[in-house]
Amino acid sequence: MHIRMSFHTRGFSAQEAPIPDIKIINPETLGKPLGQYSQMTRVKASEFLFIAGQLATDKAGNVVGAEDFDAQCVQVFANIEAALKAAGAGWSNVVQFTTYMVHSQDIPKFMKFRLREFPRMFSNGVYPPNTLLMIDRLVGEPFLIEVQTVAAL
């Protein structure tokens, strides 16, 4: 039996928005995800949103939470939410996350952040696929996390 959730979300405007069919799936033939993410998304949609990797910056471009990983997570996901909302979308439209972090020591903090915030953000309890990668550095030294998002409308 697959753990499968299907839901529909309304797109941007009435005339151009067929309803996307987003199924987030954890096949039983794969291991249970070890965190707040799922194994895959199957999506049938007429429109896609490609959001540039978001960092912990405010509207003026200043770093938020320079040495505070959790504060950076809050800001990064606030920025992604702003991008989604600007397209009339929300968290349920996300089909893929790719998360880049600078310090592996922050992995437990990232798990904790998602455990605390994702149930509120993804109210159906179904989390998009995520790929978690530790890299050398982001565009500026103070940045600890960057998240790239694809969504469907």
Next chain:
Amino acid sequence: MHIRMSFHTRGFSAQEAPIPDIKIINPETLGKPLGQYSQMTRVKASEFLFIAGQLATDKAGNVVGAEDFDAQCVQVFANIEAALKAAGAGWSNVVQFTTYMVHSQDIPKFMKFRLREFPRMFSNGVYPPNTLLMIDRLVGEPFLIEVQTVAAL
């Protein structure tokens, strides 16, 4: 002259599956790929599959092949295949791979793995585009390779 291969694969279920048109292309204006991959995919499909980066874990979440790069490759691609099959798809549905490795010393082993396994997996001899990146670390210290996949249905 382009090296171009076009093939059609059947989707998940009869009523919702138009046939995706997946063309894997190596334009002559670009260099010949240096390994078992192609330069690009052109795809016309009604559905996409975004598979979270797969690691060498078994169904219980245990690491497979802790210090054995080749064993990890086998497990990673077995997991991707399980994900594809759960959506009624197969290797011919893949439109993009992104491969993350921890040690550049493993690159020749990755080449060897693909030379050995890809001809069987991709029976038409046409391999999807891949981007190969060396990064600091994956989610756990023992993991040596992770592969993120996009497929079309």
Next chain:
Amino acid sequence: MHIRMSFHTRGFSAQEAPIPDIKIINPETLGKPLGQYSQMTRVKASEFLFIAGQLATDKAGNVVGAEDFDAQCVQVFANIEAALKAAGAGWSNVVQFTTYMVHSQDIPKFMKFRLREFPRMFSNGVYPPNTLLMIDRLVGEPFLIEVQTVAAL
């Protein structure tokens, strides 16, 4: 007010090419991009192009600009352009870039390259989303930059 640009580009051949609707958007709720990129793309298209990460190689597979970051940028984007053209597309079809670099010291050079070249490449002055990541290494030691591209037709 959003900074929003919408444009249409012709696809590959008359009979199979509906016009893609590519909107590149900088929502005012997000910070102004700090370089030659935008915050997101909203795209309605019947076809997508997934281009393998491009390196500074010539048609014979030789490295171009071994210790010259700017020369590598020129070659990488020439290769991407060749891939786009092989599908009857161009820069205005790009919906996402992901840029991998090896040395953070090259970031100012990358900014400079884009400031110089992007206005010519993207003649409407609207640049696709980009995610900029510093990683350990690319497939070969001499490579300093790799760019992965998704386009819509």
